[in-house]
Amino acid sequence: MNTAFETSASFAQNRDAADVLNGFKSRFHFPQHEGKDTIYFCGNSLGLQARSVAGAMQQELEDWQNMAVEGYFRARNPWLYYQYNFSETLSAMMGCGEEEVTVMNTLTVNLHLILQSFYRPDKQRYRILMEAGAFPSDQYALETLVRLHGFNPDDAIIEVHPREGEKLLHTEDILAAIHQHRDSLAVVLMGGINYYTGQFYDMPVITAAAHEAGAYAGWDLAHVAGNIPLELHKWDVDFAVWCSYKYLNGGPGAAGGLYVHERFGNDPQFPRLGGWWGNDEKTRFKMEKGFIPRNGAAGWQISTAQVFNMVALKASLELFREAGTQRLREKSVQLTAYLEYLLGQTKLPFEVITPKDPQQRGAQLSLYFPQNGKAIQTRMMENGIICDYREPGVIRLAPAPLYCSYSDVFRFYEVLQTF
Numbered sequence: 001m002n003t004a005f006e007t008s009a010s011f012a013q014n015r016d017a018a019d020v021l022n023g024f025k026s027r028f029h030f031p032q033h034e035g036k037d038t039i040y041f042c043g044n045s046l047g048l049q050a051r052s053v054a055g056a057m058q059q060e061l062e063d064w065q066n067m068a069v070e071g072y073f074r075a076r077n078p079w080l081y082y083q084y085n086f087s088e089t090l091s092a093m094m095g096c097g098e099e100e101v102t103v104m105n106t107l108t109v110n111l112h113l114i115l116q117s118f119y120r121p122d123k124q125r126y127r128i129l130m131e132a133g134a135f136p137s138d139q140y141a142l143e144t145l146v147r148l149h150g151f152n153p154d155d156a157i158i159e160v161h162p163r164e165g166e167k168l169l170h171t172e173d174i175l176a177a178i179h180q181h182r183d184s185l186a187v188v189l190m191g192g193i194n195y196y197t198g199q200f201y202d203m204p205v206i207t208a209a210a211h212e213a214g215a216y217a218g219w220d221l222a223h224v225a226g227n228i229p230l231e232l233h234k235w236d237v238d239f240a241v242w243c244s245y246k247y248l249n250g251g252p253g254a255a256g257g258l259y260v261h262e263r264f265g266n267d268p269q270f271p272r273l274g275g276w277w278g279n280d281e282k283t284r285f286k287m288e289k290g291f292i293p294r295n296g297a298a299g300w301q302i303s304t305a306q307v308f309n310m311v312a313l314k315a316s317l318e319l320f321r322e323a324g325t326q327r328l329r330e331k332s333v334q335l336t337a338y339l340e341y342l343l344g345q346t347k348l349p350f351e352v353i354t355p356k357d358p359q360q361r362g363a364q365l366s367l368y369f370p371q372n373g374k375a376i377q378t379r380m381m382e383n384g385i386i387c388d389y390r391e392p393g394v395i396r397l398a399p400a401p402l403y404c405s406y407s408d409v410f411r412f413y414e415v416l417q418t419f
């Protein structure tokens with residue numbers, strides 16, 4: 001707990017003035033409320049639009065207009081290679097080699113696709129372990145996947161639950177469940193951060209336990225990408241997927257990300273579903289028989305690059321690069337701690353569901369209000385503070401460090417004090 005915090009607008013303003021990342025706020029568009037920028041705490045649902053997006057979009061429109069098919073090679077960002085624009089920034093954020101990441105499709109599609117490679121069950125090893133209360137799309141994906149292979153989800157999907165009366169998972173309970181099912185486990189697939197509680201799981205330890213049980217370890221990083229820097233390669237994670245429209249600000253429906261460890265990426269025999277964009281570029285346009293996958297995650301590409309679904313992501317990642325992922329994380333830890341500190345100064349009854357340990361959370365606090373949850377969220381919206389509400393009684397706040405300030409967090413506290 002940072003005891004250096006103070007409950008005053010001037011303290012928050014001084015913190016902002018001393019924050020080297022404060023200038024990035026002005027590089028985003030904010031929804032308007034009564035003629036003013038709103039305060040935006042919903043970057044964990046849909047990130048804001050960088051001001052550079054319109055120009056970047058215009059450039060692609062012009063190149064298409066002026067060059068048409070030639071744009072694949074001659075556009076200022078040649079479309080044939082558009083997906084490689086992200087390798088450097090994403091590999092730095094994810095802690096992996098540039099060839100271990102790629103950008104394509106959307107999250108759930110990529111999850112289905114990569115599980116074609118990593119979930120190849122037999123009668124003995126067919127179970128998938130996940131956290132109870134996972135994001136619905138992941139639940140549906142796994143339920144339909146095991147059915148497709150002829151298994152019953154009640155038997156084939158193992159959900160790890162919080163203990164009686166608790167909301168968070170204990171790492172030891174996850175490890176115990178993995179150990180218990182070690183003879184039948186094919187894949188451990190968890191959300192890196194639970195979307196509801198904001199709990200960031202111990203990825204290296206859980207990954208190691210999955211491997212010890214003879215299973216693959218895969219992660220859904222929807223709420224982690226652009227939020228917490230990772231070390232996927234070092235932690236020996238087998239595969240991971242994420243979307244680009246939350247903290248990464250890629251815009252609605254932006255192309256998602258995929259990580260595959262190089263031991264699979266560099267093995268052309270590793271099973272997968274292919275398409276021409278994943279084929280070696282040297283032979284792609286020869287239109288001959290015989291799929292030769294590209295090295296790395298790019299070998300899972302299927303279709304032509306979705307350029308217009310990647311323009312905003314490219315613009316946003318340039319801001320991430322400038323700001324520096326580690327510096328963003330440092331600010332994020334402080335900003336979330338300040339929010340937590342201010343919440344501690346109110347007299348309202350509520351519970352912070354998210355873990356108190358900064359190492360077990362990102363830029364999100366989930367607040368459970370036994371009374372008035374919906375009314376508080378409505379009053380925030382009326383005061384130009386955008387945050388979301390999930391039944392029963394939970395307000396989720398995500399002070400994303402690229403465009404949220406200490407003053408924003410203090411303003412939330414001020415409005416909360418009107419209750």
Ligand SMILES: *Cc1c(COP(=O)(O)O)cnc(C)c1O
Nearest residue numbers: 106107108135137191195222243
């Ligand atoms: C947001 C989110 C998704 C969304 O999946 P899409 O296929 O991009 O719609 C999936 N999983 C988790 C954990 C999420 O938070």
